[in-house]
Amino acid sequence: MSESTGSGEQPDETAGRATNVRVDMVEAFATAWGTAAERPPEIAEFLPDAATLRAQALHELIRVDLRQRWLHHTGTDIARKRLIHYCAEFPELDRARLPAGLVFEEFVIRRHSGERIDPRDYLREYPEQAASLRGLLNTDELDQSTHRSDDLDATMNQTPDSTRNTQVTSPHLDLTATATSAATVAHSEPGEFEPLDRIEVGQRIGDFELLTGLGAGAFARVFLARQTSMQRLVAVKISADRGTEPQTLAQLDHDYIVRVFDQRLLDTDSAPSGSRRLRLLYMQFLPGGTLLGLLRWVRETPPAERSGKLLLDAVDTAMAEKGEIRPTDSSVRSEIAALSWPETVAWLGRRLAEALDYAAAHGVLHRDVKPANVLLTAEGVPKLADFNISFSRTVAGTSPVAYFGGSLSYMSPEQLEACHPGLARTAADLDTRSDIFSLGVVLWELLTGAKPFDDSTAEAEGRGDETTLEAMLERRTVGVDPAALDRVPADCPTALRRVLLTCLDPDRSRRWADGAVLAKQFDLCLDARARDLVDPPPKSWRMQWRKWPLLVMILAIGVPNALASWYNIVHNQNLVVSRLSETAQQSFVVITAGVNVVFFPLGAAVLIYLARFVLSVPRGLRHGRRYDPEILRRTRHDTLRIGDRVVIVVFSLWAISGLTFPIALQFAAGDVPSRAVVHFLASLLVCGAIAVAYPFFLVTFYLVRCIYPIFLRHGEISTDDSTWLRALSRRCTWYLAIAASVPLLAVAGVTFLPPGDIPAVIVAVRVLCVGGIFAFVASYLLFRALEADLKALERVVS
Known part of the structure; x- marks a missing residue:
C-alpha cells in the first residue's frame, strides 16, 4: 500500500491507508526480529516520519519488541527492556499517558518469562493508570487475601462479574493465546507458565518430530510435526495446560472445523528441559x-x-x-x-x-x-x-x-x-x-x-x-x-x-x-437468479411494483375476466338474447345485472380476505415491523397458493353465472330451448378457461417475482417452503394446458353451431382464437420464467 495520498483524497480514505501502513510496519518489524541474529532491529528504523502515524505505530512496535526480548530471545545477549526505557528513548512517549493495556501487557510478559512480581508494585509505579490497572490486575481481591496457597483456587472460582472485570485488555493485547483470566496469571507461581521458547524446531516430543514453526503467541506455539507412529503430518499446538479446548473440540466433527485428533499432557520427563504444566494438542494439518x-x-x-x-x-x-x-x-x-x-x-x-x-x-x-x-x-x-x-x-x-x-x-x-x-x-x-x-x-x-x-x-x-x-x-x-x-x-x-x-x-x-x-x-x-429476485436493482419495476400488490392483483384478475365477459356477452347476445322479445330482453338484462352486482363484489371481498396476509405483511416488513414466525410462515404459504384461490373464486362466480342465465331466460321468456342452454354452457366453458388460466399466471408471476422473495430477505424459511415451491411448479404445467385449450374450445364451439348461426358469432370467435393464441404465447413465456424462478428459489430454501 502506498503511504502517500493525492491532494484530492478524502480524509476517511487517508485514515484507512494509515491503518494499513501501521499494520505493514508492525509486520515488517516482526519479520526483522524473526531474521535477527545477534543485533535486534531498532524500532526507530521502522517508524514513519509523519507525526500521527509515528504515534500510532510506536505502541504496536513496542509490544512486538517486548515479546521478542522477554519471551523469544532469552539466554542471549539481547537485553530485556521495560517501558521506562522506551520512554527515555522516544521523547513522544509520556509515561503518565501510556495506555493501561500496554502496561498490563508488560506485566503479563514479565510473569510469563518467570519473574515474580507483585501486581501492587505496578499500581505504585504507574499511578495515572492505577484505576484501569486495578481491575486488570485484580488487586482489590489481592489486598483482601491472606496470601495463602488456596488464594489461587478462590481467584479461579470468582463470581461472574469479578471474572468479567479482570478480562478487559488493550485492543492490541492478543487474548486468544490464553484461556486463563488476568487474575490467574497475576497470582500464579513462577513455574506455572514456563517459557514456550525452550521448545524448538528439530526436537522430538514423544511421538512427534517438530519440523517447522507455524505460529507463536505469548501462551501457545504451533508447529508442523510428523507423527511417527502414523506417518502423517499434523499441526501440534503446545500451550499451558489450561481451559477446556480439547474437551470442546472433541464434541465437534464438521467439515469446516479443524479436526483435533487428541491431546497429550507434557510432564518433566517427556517435555524439553524445564517445561512443566504444558498441553500438546495435535490436529489436522492444513497447508x-x-x-x-x-x-x-x-x-x-x-x-x-x-x-x-x-x-x-x-x-x-x-x-x-x-x-x-x-x-x-x-x-x-x-x-x-x-x-x-x-x-x-x-x-x-x-x-x-x-x-x-x-x-x-x-x-x-x-x-x-x-x-x-x-x-x-x-x-x-x-x-x-x-x-x-x-x-x-x-x-x-x-x-x-x-x-x-x-x-x-x-x-x-x-x-x-x-x-x-x-x-x-x-x-x-x-x-x-x-x-x-x-x-x-x-x-x-x-x-x-x-x-x-x-x-x-x-x-x-x-x-x-x-x-x-x-x-x-x-x-x-x-x-x-x-x-x-x-x-x-x-x-x-x-x-x-x-x-x-x-x-x-x-x-x-x-x-x-x-x-x-x-x-x-x-x-x-x-445464485445469480435467486439473488436478483430477492434483491432487485433499486429502480427496477419489481421494486416499484412491490408497493402496489392490491392494484396489480385487481388488474391481473380484472382484465382477463373483462375480456371473457365481452366474449360471453357477444356470443349469447347474438345467438340467444337478441332473438327474444323486447320485454323479455329487458327482464333478462335486469336479472343478470342484479346477479352480477351481488356476486362479483362478494367474490372480490372473498379474494381480499384470502389475500389479507399477502397484502399487509410485506408492507409491514418494508416499514420495519416484526411478525411472529407462524404469521410469516402462513403468509409465505398464502403467497404461493393465492393464484389457486383466485382461480377457485373466479371460476365459482362464472359457474354461478352459467346457471343464472338459463334461469333468467326461463323467467323472461317462458320455455328455454335446449339449444340456448347449450350455447350458455359452451360460452361458460370458454370463459371459465380464460378466467382460470390467465389470472393464475399473471397473479402467480407477480407474487413469485415480487412478493415472495421479500420474505427471504429476512431469513424466514421453513422446511415446507421447498415442498410448496415444487408443488406450485407442477400446478403451473396444468394451468398452461388450460391456457392452450382456449382457442381450441372456441373453434370446437363453432363446429357445433348450425350454419345459419355461424355468421352471428364469427367475428367474436375469430378475435377469441387470435387473442387466445397470443395469450397462450404470453402464458408460455410466463410459465418458463416462473419455472426458472421457482427452481432458483427452491435451490435457496431446500
Missing part, C-alpha cells in the same frame, strides 16, 4: 495458510483484479512455502476459479456460517472469530480453528466467564460491553449472534480490504481501556462507517451487501438468528 494471509493478498491487489483465483494464489503460495504440492483435478478449485471476488467471499462465508451453526448446536460459542483463526485446505476450503477461549455448555465445570477474551476489533457490541467493567452485560449474555457479528467483520474485511469500523482513532485517543471500549462501542452503534461502504466493490451483489450489513447490525435482535439462516443467505448470494 493453505489462513484468511489473514489471504487478507494481505487482498490489500495488495486492486479491486478490479480480485477474483476466486486470488484465493487459490494465496493458498498455492502458502503451500509452496511449506513444500506442499498443489492438487490437480480438483472440482472445488475449479468452482472457486470461476467465482468473482464477492462470490468468493460468500462462498467462504457460507462454510464458516455452517461451522458456527454446528458448534452452536453442540453448545459451543467460539468468541474469537478472526482471519488468523480460519485455516485453509489445499483446495481453499476454510476451517474454523482455535477454540481456546470458546465456551461449551456441555463441558462440566465451565462457565461463559471462565474463559473470556477475543480480539477487540472483531468483537460484537455486546461482547465489548461484557469487556467493560462499568457496564452490566456479562460474558454469560453472549450467544451465537455475537460470533455472527465477528464473522461479518471478517468477511467485510475480505471483501473490501479494510474493516467496517475505523477503530484507529479510538485506539489512539483512548487513555485507558474503558475509554477505548466506549469509543469502539460508539462507532458500532451508528453502524458501518460511510468510508467502509464506499469501499464495497462495484461488482458486489446487493444481496451480499445486505447480508453482511445484517451481520453487523448493532442490535443483535436484527441480526441473523443463527448460522443456518446465514448459510442460506450466502447460498442466495451465490
Whole structure:
C-alpha cells in the first residue's frame, strides 16, 4: 500500500491507508526480529516520519519488541527492556499517558518469562493508570487475601462479574493465546507458565518430530510435526495446560472445523528441559495458510483484479512455502476459479456460517472469530480453528466467564460491553449472534480490504481501556462507517451487501438468528437468479411494483375476466338474447345485472380476505415491523397458493353465472330451448378457461417475482417452503394446458353451431382464437420464467 495520498483524497480514505501502513510496519518489524541474529532491529528504523502515524505505530512496535526480548530471545545477549526505557528513548512517549493495556501487557510478559512480581508494585509505579490497572490486575481481591496457597483456587472460582472485570485488555493485547483470566496469571507461581521458547524446531516430543514453526503467541506455539507412529503430518499446538479446548473440540466433527485428533499432557520427563504444566494438542494439518494471509493478498491487489483465483494464489503460495504440492483435478478449485471476488467471499462465508451453526448446536460459542483463526485446505476450503477461549455448555465445570477474551476489533457490541467493567452485560449474555457479528467483520474485511469500523482513532485517543471500549462501542452503534461502504466493490451483489450489513447490525435482535439462516443467505448470494429476485436493482419495476400488490392483483384478475365477459356477452347476445322479445330482453338484462352486482363484489371481498396476509405483511416488513414466525410462515404459504384461490373464486362466480342465465331466460321468456342452454354452457366453458388460466399466471408471476422473495430477505424459511415451491411448479404445467385449450374450445364451439348461426358469432370467435393464441404465447413465456424462478428459489430454501 502506498503511504502517500493525492491532494484530492478524502480524509476517511487517508485514515484507512494509515491503518494499513501501521499494520505493514508492525509486520515488517516482526519479520526483522524473526531474521535477527545477534543485533535486534531498532524500532526507530521502522517508524514513519509523519507525526500521527509515528504515534500510532510506536505502541504496536513496542509490544512486538517486548515479546521478542522477554519471551523469544532469552539466554542471549539481547537485553530485556521495560517501558521506562522506551520512554527515555522516544521523547513522544509520556509515561503518565501510556495506555493501561500496554502496561498490563508488560506485566503479563514479565510473569510469563518467570519473574515474580507483585501486581501492587505496578499500581505504585504507574499511578495515572492505577484505576484501569486495578481491575486488570485484580488487586482489590489481592489486598483482601491472606496470601495463602488456596488464594489461587478462590481467584479461579470468582463470581461472574469479578471474572468479567479482570478480562478487559488493550485492543492490541492478543487474548486468544490464553484461556486463563488476568487474575490467574497475576497470582500464579513462577513455574506455572514456563517459557514456550525452550521448545524448538528439530526436537522430538514423544511421538512427534517438530519440523517447522507455524505460529507463536505469548501462551501457545504451533508447529508442523510428523507423527511417527502414523506417518502423517499434523499441526501440534503446545500451550499451558489450561481451559477446556480439547474437551470442546472433541464434541465437534464438521467439515469446516479443524479436526483435533487428541491431546497429550507434557510432564518433566517427556517435555524439553524445564517445561512443566504444558498441553500438546495435535490436529489436522492444513497447508493453505489462513484468511489473514489471504487478507494481505487482498490489500495488495486492486479491486478490479480480485477474483476466486486470488484465493487459490494465496493458498498455492502458502503451500509452496511449506513444500506442499498443489492438487490437480480438483472440482472445488475449479468452482472457486470461476467465482468473482464477492462470490468468493460468500462462498467462504457460507462454510464458516455452517461451522458456527454446528458448534452452536453442540453448545459451543467460539468468541474469537478472526482471519488468523480460519485455516485453509489445499483446495481453499476454510476451517474454523482455535477454540481456546470458546465456551461449551456441555463441558462440566465451565462457565461463559471462565474463559473470556477475543480480539477487540472483531468483537460484537455486546461482547465489548461484557469487556467493560462499568457496564452490566456479562460474558454469560453472549450467544451465537455475537460470533455472527465477528464473522461479518471478517468477511467485510475480505471483501473490501479494510474493516467496517475505523477503530484507529479510538485506539489512539483512548487513555485507558474503558475509554477505548466506549469509543469502539460508539462507532458500532451508528453502524458501518460511510468510508467502509464506499469501499464495497462495484461488482458486489446487493444481496451480499445486505447480508453482511445484517451481520453487523448493532442490535443483535436484527441480526441473523443463527448460522443456518446465514448459510442460506450466502447460498442466495451465490445464485445469480435467486439473488436478483430477492434483491432487485433499486429502480427496477419489481421494486416499484412491490408497493402496489392490491392494484396489480385487481388488474391481473380484472382484465382477463373483462375480456371473457365481452366474449360471453357477444356470443349469447347474438345467438340467444337478441332473438327474444323486447320485454323479455329487458327482464333478462335486469336479472343478470342484479346477479352480477351481488356476486362479483362478494367474490372480490372473498379474494381480499384470502389475500389479507399477502397484502399487509410485506408492507409491514418494508416499514420495519416484526411478525411472529407462524404469521410469516402462513403468509409465505398464502403467497404461493393465492393464484389457486383466485382461480377457485373466479371460476365459482362464472359457474354461478352459467346457471343464472338459463334461469333468467326461463323467467323472461317462458320455455328455454335446449339449444340456448347449450350455447350458455359452451360460452361458460370458454370463459371459465380464460378466467382460470390467465389470472393464475399473471397473479402467480407477480407474487413469485415480487412478493415472495421479500420474505427471504429476512431469513424466514421453513422446511415446507421447498415442498410448496415444487408443488406450485407442477400446478403451473396444468394451468398452461388450460391456457392452450382456449382457442381450441372456441373453434370446437363453432363446429357445433348450425350454419345459419355461424355468421352471428364469427367475428367474436375469430378475435377469441387470435387473442387466445397470443395469450397462450404470453402464458408460455410466463410459465418458463416462473419455472426458472421457482427452481432458483427452491435451490435457496431446500
